[in-house]
Amino acid sequence: MEKEILIQAYEEGTRVAVVEDGRLVEVYFEKFQRLVGNIFKGRVANVLPGMQAAFVDIGIERNVFLYAGDVVSPKSGEKYDKEPAIDQVLKPGQEIVVQVTKEPLEGKGARVTTQITLPGRYAVLMPAVDYVGISRRIVDEEERERLRNLALEVKPEGKGIIVRTAAEGVSKRDLKEDISALERIWNEIMAAGSSTPAPALLHREIDLTERIIRDLFNEDVYRVQVNDGRLYDSIMRTLADSEIGLRNRVFLHEGEDIFSKYQVIGQVMQALKHKVWLNCGGFLVIEQMEALTAIDVNTGKYVGSENLEDTVLTANIEAAVEIARQLRLRNVGGIVIIDFIDMAVEEHRQKVLEVLEQELRKDKTRTRIMGITKLGLVELTRKKARQPLEGVLLQKCPYCNGDGKVMSEETVSLHARREIMLRCERLSAPGLLVRAHTSVAALLIGSEGKQLKEMEKKTGKRIVIQGDDDLHVENVFIEEMWSEDILEDSIPVRPGERIEILIEEPHTVDPRRGIARIQGFILDVAEAGSMVGRRVPVEISEVYRSFAKAHLLEETY
Secondary structure (H helix, E strand, O other), X not given: OOEXXXXXXXXXXXXXXXXXXXXXXXXXEOOXXXXXXXXXXXXXXXXXXXXXXXXXXXXXXXXXXXXXXXXXXXXXXXXXXXXXXXXXXXOOOOXXXXXXXXXXXXXXXXXXXXXXXXXXXXXEEEOOOOOEEEXXXXXXXXXXXXXXXXXXXXXXXXXXXXXXXXXXXOOHHHHHHHHHHHHHHHHHHHHHHHHOOOOEEEEOOOOHHHHHHHHHOOOOEEEEEEOOHHHHHHHHXXXXXXXXXXXXXXXXXXXXXXXXXXXXXXXXXXXXXXXEEOOOOOEEEEEEOOOEEEEEEXXXXXXXXXXXXXXXXXXXXXXXXXXXXXXXXXXXOEEEXXXXXXXXXXXXXXXXXXXXXXXXXXXXXXXXXXXXXXXXXXXXXXXXXXXXXXXXXXXXXXXXXXXXXXXXXXXXHHHHHHHHXXXXXXXXXXXXXXXXXXXXXXXXXXXXXXXXXHHHHHHOOEEEEEEOOOOOOOOEEEEEEOOHHHHHHOOOOOOOOEEEEEOOEEOOOOOOOEEEEEOOEEEEEEOOHHHOOOEEEEEEXXXXXXXXXXXXXXXXX
């Protein structure tokens, strides 16, 4: 298996893709705020004995959930042998240090623990427990024993260490330096906690690029490709001098669109669909719900060549491989029920389970196959480590009141922007006319027309963007523009014109000014920053290509 990591820098943030044998298996987005791994000093808001849990205020929008089993004894620093009543350990108003273990999902708040862990390159430091563990992915018994002895020698007294997979073959010095760095971070956290009132953030998890290099980049990875010099330098600093072998696997492709080369966006879009086609002609139907995910396997167009059992076995084996990939790619968590095509031969059922188990071993997120139910369904669980892919890229549909989902305006505008740039490369006409929903048009134009100006500068083409409230938010129409008259018609206002508009937001630079939009076209209104949410009469004073200036009429004051 050839495994690669692709790191692509966009203006909107960094994105990372993990590719195995040319196929996307994992994707990460930096622009979305991440809470997991952050350490807070919080205040217990309320204690619920009936739920054996407490809610803690850590200074974010919603209080976080702390289960009794995730509480560490403040006296011994060890986990309770027998789970105590939550109201015996925590009291309302009590200040505690907690770490986020699960992101807020589906309307539920984040989950936290007092069992702090600090991951490094080679080890994980556990300040509250005295323990040594070795990654289960290190299978060589001699190496496991060597690392256990090294860890016992270098671990801080009274604290715990888990040796990570990346530590396989490392020296005592490298392991000790990694642990010492983690201990310094913990001492800084404790110092900040002692002098800072709750609620407060004490430690923020490192950024996406560093986290990916720390957690995923090891000897199994063939190479890392990155398209940004700044990120490349950061990766080289993250990798220790002793990891020359890994440093030699990092390649810079300055400014190149690596995601397009590997068709990452297309594979992500396919992962947002319910139906997934298999190479043999069969297909999967994947339905993600709040409590569980159901996957149905169908033969589809596949009819086989010999007998029914062989046909079913072939389709189910290919489905097992694809299901493991889809679970990783879609960030599916919780209970998963798989309805494979019925198999009459017990040997065939076991073969399909073996293939599924083998493919799931590639997944760093903990997954357990529970077995086959009496109805012949395969049942498994996968830890809810991150927000599902559809939760990141999709939003509730405004056209069906949440029964379905459509792409967000930001997602549509990103795809439209790339399509515009590609069309301009092979365009003979002097310009393009783009028609989109008003909200999408506004994003394409950008604040004070910055996005539009940038696209025109890069392409050397005239680009006219028209907003239309009647268009579906996902529909963007692009056509060649030969006449300058279209440019004139695309501007919805004229100097001296008096109209009534809705002030949507204050100006980002000068909050005294207000921003309104007509068909995605921006109106910069003087002295309207305090009138957000109000409809006001204005007079257009100056008109430019992508925005206009206006002032309030006297009767507004």
